[in-house]
Amino acid sequence: MAKYDKKSLCADEFINDEEIKATLQYAEENKHNVELIDRILDKARPVKKDNGYVCQGLDHREASVLLACDIPEKIEEMYKIAEEIKMAYYGNRIVIFAPLYLSNYCVNGCLYCPYHMKNKTIPRKKLTQEEVRAEVIALQDMGHKRLAIEAGEDPVNNPLEYILECIKTIYSVHHKNGDIRRVNVNIAATTVEAYRKLKEAGIGTYILFQETYHKESYLKLHPTGPKHDYNYHTEAHDRAMEAGIDDVGLGVLFGLELYKYEFAGLLMHAEHLEAVHGVGPHTISVPRVKKADDIDPSAFDNGIDDETFAKITALIRLAVPYTGMIISTRETQSVRQKLLRLGISQVSGGSRTSVGGYTEEERPHDTEQFDVSDQRTLDEVVNWLMENNHIPSFCTACYREGRTGDRFMALCKSGQILNCCHPNALMTLAEYLEDYASPETKKLGYEVIERELSRIPREIVREKAEENIKYIKNSDRRDFRF
Ligand code: SAM
DSSP states (O other), X not given: OOOOOTTOSSHHHHSOHHHHHHHHHHHHXXXXXXXXXXXXXXXXXXXXXXXXXXXXXXXXXXXXXXXXXXXXXXXXXXXXXXXXXXXXXXXXXXXXXXXXXXXXXXXXXXXXXXXXXXXXXXXXXXXXXXXXXXXXXXXXXXXXXXXXXXXXXXXXXXXHHHHHHHHHHHHXXXXXXXXXXXXXXXXXXXXXXXXXXXXXXXXXXXXXXXXXXXXXXXXXXXXXXXXXXXHHHHTHHHHXXXXXXXXXXXXXXXXXXXXXXXXXXXXXHHHHHHHHHSOOOSEEEOOBOOOBTTBOGGGSTTOOOHHHHHHHHHHHXXXXXXXXXXXXXXXXXXXXXXXXXXXXXXXXXXOOOSTTGGGSSSOOOXXXXXXXXXXXXXXXXXXXXXXXXXXXXXXXXXXXXXXXXXXXXXXXXXXXXXXXXXXXXXHHHXXXXXXXXXXXXXXXXXXXXXXXXXTOSOHHHHHHHHHHHHHHHTTOOOOOOO
């Protein structure tokens, strides 16, 4: 039987089934142990130190006790701490991005995904470079600066060379004042060599969802194709990091397996990356299974209600305080609104999940990967964020300034973030307001900028940001950033 060893490079050891089961039992036994729960909550609370905050995070056992706890006042406290941590490390900024689907050709047999190989009714489509360019122009015209590219796994139709060519095309398009400054990549697990090439192509985060940490279920849910190999898939982030990609993203597809199991597995994965590479996950995504072409989410027994989903989100924030947390348009506006208070730091907006969807007038469904619940335009999302006291940020500076991996984490954990990310967010928001916003959003946006500039602690930074925003208003589009 595999032993539990978070530093091991073998998936069966760092995501150890025995340890997860023991964790769930420990959590169940202690779910009303108020003394222990209070100690864990105290540990999770941000503590002010020098100019910044220290958040210790929680290990998978501690966080699982909180997840099992059903005492309403304690749950309220968890939510409050999640909000405090988000504000301490990320302030009220919310980073905006959009997915870009390149190809839905796929040789895998994933039971929850309409791109599975046996689906003979879904039209198969792969963008040509001309089409990639047209999609990118449409995305730039909305105001996007950051993309997550998505593709099925198909070594013949979408080989790595195709993905690399698309990345090159995306970075090469500069339409009007637009450009894509960060391309995150969500493609199937691959080799160290391939990850090296992605790194050389200048990608941001490499994102790969685990789907489920439960090995037995994983094997059943991925009956055929290369993705069937649980260990190869689970060890992918290690290979990416070995290749020099130091921002990697994790995620579970909630609904496939028991959420308490997934939650413990996800945190063990984060602990493993931190123990081995000295850097935990740059982002954690929390997707839920959605209706899609030939997929009915009710066919999976483990769907979670909105309240449980909120609790999971808040507790990921408590356990992994430094990570970026992503919520996509799989969720409705009201669910997103609730989760934004509980630790989310990135949202997608104006998304289309079909191949070639951005160049169509109406949102097409033919090649869609899943149903989009939040169907608002990017302008509506930006406006809504500001109405709710968040700052929509189109910033991509950290990655371009080499502040990735442990350097990003150090910045996040120190007080410097208000002197760096905050002005960057405001300057990129000003660019958006000038170039793409509706008159109402523009008006509200400048009120927000005015208010938020005064929160920048260092006078010299504040003055520089004000000056740069004046340039932006005067159509100067130099790449201003701290
Ligand atoms: N082919 C790559 C892979 O296997 O990881 C890229 C993944 S796919 C384009 C992006 C993600 O969409 C998947 O990892 C999965 O979690 C999610 N997904 C697939 N089907 C879904 C569905 N019906 N509802 C919600 N999310 C889904």
